[in-house]
Amino acid sequence: MFDIQIAVAKTNKYATGESGDTVEVVERPHGGFSVVLADGQGSGRAAKTLSHLVTTKAVSLIKDGVRDGAVARSVHDYLYAYRGGKVSTTLAILSIDLVTRTLVISRNSHCPVLLSRSGGPVTTDTGEFSSPIGIYPMTKPVITELPLEAHTYAVTYSDGLMEAGKRSGSPIDLQALVADCLSNVTTPNVTARNLADHLLEQALTLDTNRPADDMTVLVLAILPSPEKDSSRITPQVRSMDLHIPL
Amino acid sequence: MFDIQIAVAKTNKYATGESGDTVEVVERPHGGFSVVLADGQGSGRAAKTLSHLVTTKAVSLIKDGVRDGAVARSVHDYLYAYRGGKVSTTLAILSIDLVTRTLVISRNSHCPVLLSRSGGPVTTDTGEFSSPIGIYPMTKPVITELPLEAHTYAVTYSDGLMEAGKRSGSPIDLQALVADCLSNVTTPNVTARNLADHLLEQALTLDTNRPADDMTVLVLAILPSPEKDSSRITPQVRSMDLHIPL
Numbered sequence: 001m002f003d004i005q006i007a008v009a010k011t012n013k014y015a016t017g018e019s020g021d022t023v024e025v026v027e028r029p030h031g032g033f034s035v036v037l038a039d040g041q042g043s044g045r046a047a048k049t050l051s052h053l054v055t056t057k058a059v060s061l062i063k064d065g066v067r068d069g070a071v072a073r074s075v076h077d078y079l080y081a082y083r084g085g086k087v088s089t090t091l092a093i094l095s096i097d098l099v100t101r102t103l104v105i106s107r108n109s110h111c112p113v114l115l116s117r118s119g120g121p122v123t124t125d126t127g128e129f130s131s132p133i134g135i136y137p138m139t140k141p142v143i144t145e146l147p148l149e150a151h152t153y154a155v156t157y158s159d160g161l162m163e164a165g166k167r168s169g170s171p172i173d174l175q176a177l178v179a180d181c182l183s184n185v186t187t188p189n190v191t192a193r194n195l196a197d198h199l200l201e202q203a204l205t206l207d208t209n210r211p212a213d214d215m216t217v218l219v220l221a222i223l224p225s226p227e228k229d230s231s232r233i234t235p236q237v238r239s240m241d242l243h244i245p246l
Numbered sequence: 247m248f249d250i251q252i253a254v255a256k257t258n259k260y261a262t263g264e265s266g267d268t269v270e271v272v273e274r275p276h277g278g279f280s281v282v283l284a285d286g287q288g289s290g291r292a293a294k295t296l297s298h299l300v301t302t303k304a305v306s307l308i309k310d311g312v313r314d315g316a317v318a319r320s321v322h323d324y325l326y327a328y329r330g331g332k333v334s335t336t337l338a339i340l341s342i343d344l345v346t347r348t349l350v351i352s353r354n355s356h357c358p359v360l361l362s363r364s365g366g367p368v369t370t371d372t373g374e375f376s377s378p379i380g381i382y383p384m385t386k387p388v389i390t391e392l393p394l395e396a397h398t399y400a401v402t403y404s405d406g407l408m409e410a411g412k413r414s415g416s417p418i419d420l421q422a423l424v425a426d427c428l429s430n431v432t433t434p435n436v437t438a439r440n441l442a443d444h445l446l447e448q449a450l451t452l453d454t455n456r457p458a459d460d461m462t463v464l465v466l467a468i469l470p471s472p473e474k475d476s477s478r479i480t481p482q483v484r485s486m487d488l489h490i491p492l
Contacts (some may be wrong), residue, residue, distance in 0.1 A: 003489070004489070008456040008485060009399070010483065010484050010485075011483045014479075024273065027268060027301075029302075052309070056275075056309035059305060063301070063305070067397070096490075210479060234455065237255055238256050238265075239439075240252075240483075240486075241252070241487040242251065242252040242253075242485070243249070243251055243484065244250070244252075245247075245484065246247050246394075246484070
């Protein structure tokens with residue numbers, strides 16, 4: 001039926017030791033996957049600790065079977081309770097839910113989720129205002145739910161990517177870059193990997209390889225399954241790759 | 247310094263809907279990564295629920311900063327307490343710990359961790375007996391800790407891979423396959439991806455593409471960093487890929 005691809009590319013702010021963004025992918029207990037992206041306020045160790053804390057709580061709840069809207073609310077309530085409304089974090093959760101057979105997008109971030117469905121134009125997930133977690137009481141996510149369909153792309157990122165090139169007066173236009181990449185007729189099924197790498201590369205170029213902030217890009221693609229050779233049994237193989245330069 | 251690669255390939259027992267093996271990768275709060283592999287007793291939904299439960303507990307503890315030996319003990323104690331010693335699961339945790347700068351291997355499984363260091367022979371992590379979690383009181387993991395060194399490979403798997411070909415009288419020899427792959431002079435730095443794919447492919451061939459059990463292979467490779475172009479700034483990019491056929 002489908003070939004689901006998730007690709008992440010991340011780098012840290014120039015001259016800092018580590019990125020304040022954290023991404024985790026976990027399986028859902030009833031089937032499917034969730035990707036969590038958190039961007040902790042600031043940069044360096046403090047930001048990393050914050051985004052780590054937030055993703056820890058989120059993945060634990062997701063793996064316990066909690067629905068995504070309640071996960072985002074719970075993580076906010078926890079952060080707000082223990083840090084007294086003094087620290088903020090963005091939180092995006094993209095889930096492939098195999099029970100509802102939907103793509104569920106929960107966003108607490110000013111960075112949108114770019115969407116393209118069935119070769120259609122690249123739009124943002126919702127125009128609704130979304131605030132980060134941790135600062136205001138009763139914060140909740142904006143949620144978009146879409147049926148699983150081939151040729152769907154969902155792209156989100158941390159603000160370091162969204163604001164690339166701003167300081168040098170040539171701000172990145174991510175919506176145009178995604179549209180351009182997806183409309184390339186010579187490569188009809190752009191992989192999540194290629195799209196993620198392309199966006200990060202463009203952002204790094206605009207920041208002349210000295211990122212002004214931590215940058216993370218996350219791409220989820222739903223592509224049609226490759227044609228099967230019906231003359232033989234082909235087991236379905238799931239794979240995962242991580243690549244970490246130290 | 248290093249280029250850390252983690253690759254996973256998994257498939258399910260022939261004619262079952264889902265794999266009873268679960269693999270999760272998470273970041274460690276003080277720096278580094280942990281990969282958790284659990285193989286739930288039996289196959290199908292019940293095995294999946296079990297391995298999901300075990301990895302949920304494990305990743306939550308790891309992300310909270312608990313040391314790996316205590317994670318394995320805690321997960322065992324939890325399973326033993328709540329399931330009354332009636333269900334068993336294997337559990338392997340491979341961690342890149344950036345505080346101690348070591349590779350930490352914690353194993354509760356009869357499947358060994360194959361190791362190759364600095365181009366040396368392929369050995370098993372330890373001859374010590376290791377029992378799965380959930381069945382016997384006070385179960386603890388066998389632990390191997392190695393300094394981070396380039397050209398290190400750690401390979402582990404679920405028993406579906408280890409017992410491939412057994413029923414047809416031509417059992418797989420994983421140690422020989424890994425040794426063969428790593429000693430190939432034409433490809434000096436075998437990637438974790440290539441090694442994982444090769445092992446699963448060989449196992450599937452021996453089971454004539456009808457796996458007798460769920461199969462998972464997990465490869466962690468520590469390779470030297472690629473040469474840097476010192477004439478320009480090259481930001482370090484971490485990446486992650488998931489590929490899920492539905």
